Amino acid sequence: MTQLTHLNAAGEAHMVDISAKADTVREARAEAFVTMQPATLAMILDGSHHKGDVFATARIAAIQAAKRTWELIPLCHPLMLSKVEVNISAQPESNQVYIETCCRLSGKTGVEMEALTAASVAALTIYDMCKAVQKDMVIGPVRLLAKSGGKSGDFLVAS
Template identity: 50%
Template sequence: MPKSSLTHFTPQGHAQIVDIGGKDSTHRVAIASGQIVMQPQTLALIQAGTHKKGDVLGIARVAAIMGSKKTAELVPLCHPLALSHVTVDFSLDESLPGVVCQVRCETHGPTGVEMEALTAVQVALLTVYDMCKAVDRQMCMDNIRLLHKAGGRSGTFDERLDAPSPTR
């Protein structure tokens, strides 16, 4: 359910970082997902581990974790968070063909970790693109979205239970 006002703006329309000083610290979890579609031959290189640049998904996993930790530096009005846990999972999908990335971020604090999970997915997919662009410049990142969030005043969001967005 959308909020009636955008909290990153003052009543005068000026950008602001949201005041979280009075919010309770709770366990916060967010799960995001996205995919990168590629030529079947590119996916085969990743799957076989024969790409000349090395372990594409291993490097992308580290990049995702680093990206999650740098979110507040990249997104101007995000609060810096102390992440307590980040997991990055990849699955190879021959029907795309491509790679699906799912990231779970956790913290204990007064604000959520949705942006960290979404940033981590994007950075992971960008890293796959960077490592494979020499063999496939037509790769396309797609379907980046929040799957789940829990903790805090706004309650739980779960993509499976809430209405799908009109773009999917």
């Protein structure tokens, strides 16, 4: 079993020293879903939401969140992301909004947390913008889809 890297020999939380690691291209993709009533989804899609373009706002929030993950997750390193991509689409057949994010950099540590944070914040932003019309929306699942680069190698969710 792989050891937890954020615990030192005394079992205390600490930030991992990555200074000796080689820079490699690293990428991670994550997804999130927001399930809502058909009327709420229709309001988003027809542009009648009084707060404006829900998807555009969620996309910008996701990008900002990815860039600031290190401020939100205590033991994350600040990263110089070279790419943050956020795709948001409606899935009317299941009354859901689908969010997929991709983060990339050339660096010493992975970007899984940035991709997951971006997907989560996009979902939270959609909830925030629509809560006045529906409070029982459901966020989830949120999960890592894939990662590449680094010593631990590639990961891809089984289909």
